[in-house]
Amino acid sequence: MRKVSIIGVGTSAFGKLQPGIIEIAVEACEKAIADAGIEKKSIKTFYLGNYAGEVLTGQALLAAMVARGLGLGVIPVTKVEGACASGGIALRHGIQAVATGEVDFALVAGVEKMTGVPTPKVTSALAGAVDQNLEGKVGLTFPGFFALAFRRYIHEFAVNEDLIHQVVVKSRGNALNNPICYLRKKTSLEDIKASYPVAEPLRQMDCCPISDGAAAAVICPAEIAKNFHANPVQILASTQTLGYTRLSDLSSLLSFEATVNAAKKAYQMAGITPADIDVAEIHDCFSIAEVIDSEDLGFFKKGEGAAAAAGGATSLAGTIPINPSGGLISRGHPVGATGLAQVYEIVKQLRGDAVNQVPNARTGLAHNLGGPGSTCTVTILRQQD
Amino acid sequence: MDNNELISCQFCEACGKYNLKPARSCRNCGCSRIREVNLSGKGSLYSFTVIHVPPENWTFNKPYAVGLVSVNGEILVTALYEGDEFDCLALGAGVTVNNRNGIFTFNLAEKCLEH
Numbered sequence: 001m002r003k004v005s006i007i008g009v010g011t012s013a014f015g016k017l018q019p020g021i022i023e024i025a026v027e028a029c030e031k032a033i034a035d036a037g038i039e040k041k042s043i044k045t046f047y048l049g050n051y052a053g054e055v056l057t058g059q060a061l062l063a064a065m066v067a068r069g070l071g072l073g074v075i076p077v078t079k080v081e082g083a084c085a086s087g088g089i090a091l092r093h094g095i096q097a098v099a100t101g102e103v104d105f106a107l108v109a110g111v112e113k114m115t116g117v118p119t120p121k122v123t124s125a126l127a128g129a130v131d132q133n134l135e136g137k138v139g140l141t142f143p144g145f146f147a148l149a150f151r152r153y154i155h156e157f158a159v160n161e162d163l164i165h166q167v168v169v170k171s172r173g174n175a176l177n178n179p180i181c182y183l184r185k186k187t188s189l190e191d192i193k194a195s196y197p198v199a200e201p202l203r204q205m206d207c208c209p210i211s212d213g214a215a216a217a218v219i220c221p222a223e224i225a226k227n228f229h230a231n232p233v234q235i236l237a238s239t240q241t242l243g244y245t246r247l248s249d250l251s252s253l254l255s256f257e258a259t260v261n262a263a264k265k266a267y268q269m270a271g272i273t274p275a276d277i278d279v280a281e282i283h284d285c286f287s288i289a290e291v292i293d294s295e296d297l298g299f300f301k302k303g304e305g306a307a308a309a310a311g312g313a314t315s316l317a318g319t320i321p322i323n324p325s326g327g328l329i330s331r332g333h334p335v336g337a338t339g340l341a342q343v344y345e346i347v348k349q350l351r352g353d354a355v356n357q358v359p360n361a362r363t364g365l366a367h368n369l370g371g372p373g374s375t376c377t378v379t380i381l382r383q384q385d
Numbered sequence: 386m387d388n389n390e391l392i393s394c395q396f397c398e399a400c401g402k403y404n405l406k407p408a409r410s411c412r413n414c415g416c417s418r419i420r421e422v423n424l425s426g427k428g429s430l431y432s433f434t435v436i437h438v439p440p441e442n443w444t445f446n447k448p449y450a451v452g453l454v455s456v457n458g459e460i461l462v463t464a465l466y467e468g469d470e471f472d473c474l475a476l477g478a479g480v481t482v483n484n485r486n487g488i489f490t491f492n493l494a495e496k497c498l499e500h
Contacts, residue, residue, distance in 0.1 A: 124440040133407060137488050138465040139436065139443060140451050147434035148453050155432075155476050197448075200435040247453055247463045248405045249412055253432060 001099040005225035005232040005384055008036025008218035009344045014332040015182035016115040017212040021050075021057050025111035026069040028214035028337075033070075033107065036218035037228050040070060043218075044103035046077040047093045049086030049110035050336035052125045057113050066109065083129040084285060086110055087215065087339025088240070088368030088377030094219050095238045104224075109216035110341075112334030122210055126335075129371040131246045143207055143286060145247075145372045147199035150288040152253040154201075157303035161201055165192045167290045167309045168205055168329055174316065175326030177355045180341075182211045182332035192287075206287040211332025215340035217347070225384060231351040236363070237269035237380040243373040254303075256373030259296035263367070266378040267298070274298035277380075278361040279349045280320060281342035283369040284327040294322060297367055297378075316356055324349065324356040339368035339377060350383045392426055392456055392482060392489070395419040403460040426482035427494070428456040433466070433474045450474060452491055454482050464489040473497030 010031025012024050019027070025048065033040060048063040059065065063079040082089045087110030094108035114122055126142040135145070154161050172187035187205060195204040225232035243258025244250055267273055274297060282297060284290035291305040299320045300308045308314065314322035325331055325345040328338055346364035348354040354361075366379045395404040397411035398418045410417050433452040443449075450466035452474070464482050466474065467490045479494035 119438065120441040120443070123438055127440050134405060134489075135463045138451055138463055138490070139439060139445065139449060140463055141436055141438065141440055143438070144434050144436050144451055147436075148432040148451075151434065151476070152432040152453075197435070197437045199437070202434075246405065246412070248403075248461050250461055253453070 002101065003222035003234060004095055004098045004219050005222040005234045006217050006343070006347055007220050007225050007229040007232050008032040009216070009347045010035055011180060011215040011341060011344050012213050014180055014211050014213035014334065021053055021059055021062070021111055021113040022065045022069050024113060024212060025066040025109055025214045028111070028216040029066065029070055029107060029109050032216035032218050038105060038218060041073055042105045043072055043107045044075050044105060045094065045097045046072060046075060046107045047090040048077070048079050049081070049090035049339060050079055051081055051083055051086050051112060052128070052335060055125045055128070056117050056122070062111070082375035083370030084283065084333070084335050085339060085368045085370030085375040085377050086336040087341070088366070088379065089339070089375065091217065091339060091343060091379060092238045092240050092377055095235055098219050098221060104220055106219045107216065108219065108340065109214060110337040110339055111214035112336045113212045114210045114334060115212050129374070134246055134248065141199060143202050144199040146286040146288055147202045149253045149292065150201050153288060153292065156254060159303070159306050162189060163306035163310050164287050164291055165189055165206060167306070168192055168287050170309065170315055171284065171323050171327040171329045174324050174356050175330030178326050181326040181330045182209050183330045202286055208285050208328040208333035211334045213332060213334035213337045213341065215337050215344045217340060217343060222384060232384045233347045233350045233381050234384040235379065236382050237266040238377070239266045239269065240377045243376060245371060245374045247372065254292065255296055256292065256369060256376070258373050258376035259293060259367065259369055262376040262378040263297045266380050270380040272363065272380070276363055277320060277365045278363050279324060279346065279358045280322050280365040280367065281325060281345050282322055282367040284323055284329050285333055287329070290322065290327065293367060293369065297365070316358060321358045324354065324358060339366070342366040342368060343379060346381050350381060391484060392424040392462060394422050394424060394460065396422040405460065405462065424457050424459060426456065428454040428462070428480055428482060430474060430476055430478045430480050431455045431461055432476060435471050452480065454480055454491055456482055462489055464491040466490070467492050470497050
């Protein structure tokens with residue numbers, strides 16, 4: 001399998017957007033294609049991540065709709081879904097298509113349109129990621145699942161609840177510099193604790209905002225990447241794992257095995273350890289998620305993630321800057337788009353072109369987690385020499 | 386024992402996992418050698434949350450509490466709290482899980498002393 005690189009990235013703004021779901025995706029794709037400097041006819045496969053297009057907009061057949069909107073040729077176009085990991089899954093399939101030699105240029109994207117829909121309907125759409133035979137029947141919502149993890153986590157590790165809420169403060173601070181983000185307002189611990197309870201102990205500001213958005217990337221063999229972009233970013237590892245779908249499958253609410261397994265395999269493939277990662281975009285759909293993810297990815301010991309973050313380890317100047325973009329919690333979480341929005345930020349970091357630039361960032365990691373720890377992708381990227 | 390308090394599972398003879406229904410194979414190891422076992426609903430509260438933002442068509446209380454109950458120490462069961470004394474819910478509290486026509490609910494095993 002040959003080495004592959006990302007030569008183009010693009011994104012829409014995130015938030016309440018005017019255009020429809022197809023147009024938002026077309027915009028992000030066109031930006032990525034322009035960034036790559038390739039002709040559309042070079043693209044020989046397209047993967048699109050999307051979670052709830054039919055449920056929230058009534059628009060199905062999205063990969064074909066977006067591809068036709070772009071004017072792509074007679075090529076395979078495929079929509080992939082793995083709840084919140086849909087974007088990461090689309091990316092991995094594009095990587096595989098190029099790595100195996102099936103195609104030379106793959107376009108990957110993710111999109112979601114969620115605003116302008118009544119809250120109960122969005123809540124139900126997101127709750128679709130829990131097992132409808134069991135959790136769904138008793139009204140467990142998606143924030144409800146993470147709230148269960150939050151309460152168990154602080155109990156088992158004797159961690160003050162405030163330390164969990166506090167990770168949001170860091171991310172919202174990062175967002176002040178990032179025009180892509182939906183929420184760009186300095187946020188204090190007091191603000192978070194005073195916000196509306198969603199699923200206790202999660203308050204509204206512990207939760208990523210409902211948002212529209214899309215992100216896209218163009219992938220080609222590493223060998224020819226410099227013909228197209230001065231600073232290509234190479235894929236060192238791309239992994240995807242199955243986790244659990246029912247709470248009754250779990251032995252623990254403190255760790256997501258899908259992440260642990262995807263990360264372990266990715267570090268092995270890349271020939272590195274967590275200490276070698278200079279910057280990471282990880283799946284902070286909720287405050288507690290960032291804490292658990294940071295431990296599952298090997299950045300901190302289990303139970304120590306919140307204290308480490310409170311001590312500054314995950315800030316821009318810290319030992320492992322996490323979510324320099326502002327994260328899902330500030331950017332928003334248009335579900336299908338997130339995996340590629342994370343990669344957009346890592347690519348910018350490794351090009352030296354990010355708004356919150358981590359000095360000398362050479363190796364980055366993107367972590368995308370779907371459902372109650374059900375699907376996961378981990379991507380390790382490096383500045384191409 | 387009241388039938389309401391029976392949690393019907395599929396026990397895997399290969400790996401020892403208890404699978405909640407529906408299950409055609411073991412969810413842990415994939416083996417088809419699974420047999421029906423009924424567990425009593427006695428357990429302890431592993432975690433809970435009070436939900437203020439319900440899904441569509443929610444007709445029960447608002448807010449409401451959902452718990453994750455460790456039943457018999459063997460399996461975690463997600464259940465809806467039948468009561469409204471949220472202050473009485475605490476991790477480790479003894480609870481009883483009921484099966485109300487395929488929907489799991491729970492009550493505290495002991496009367497709450499706070500009220």
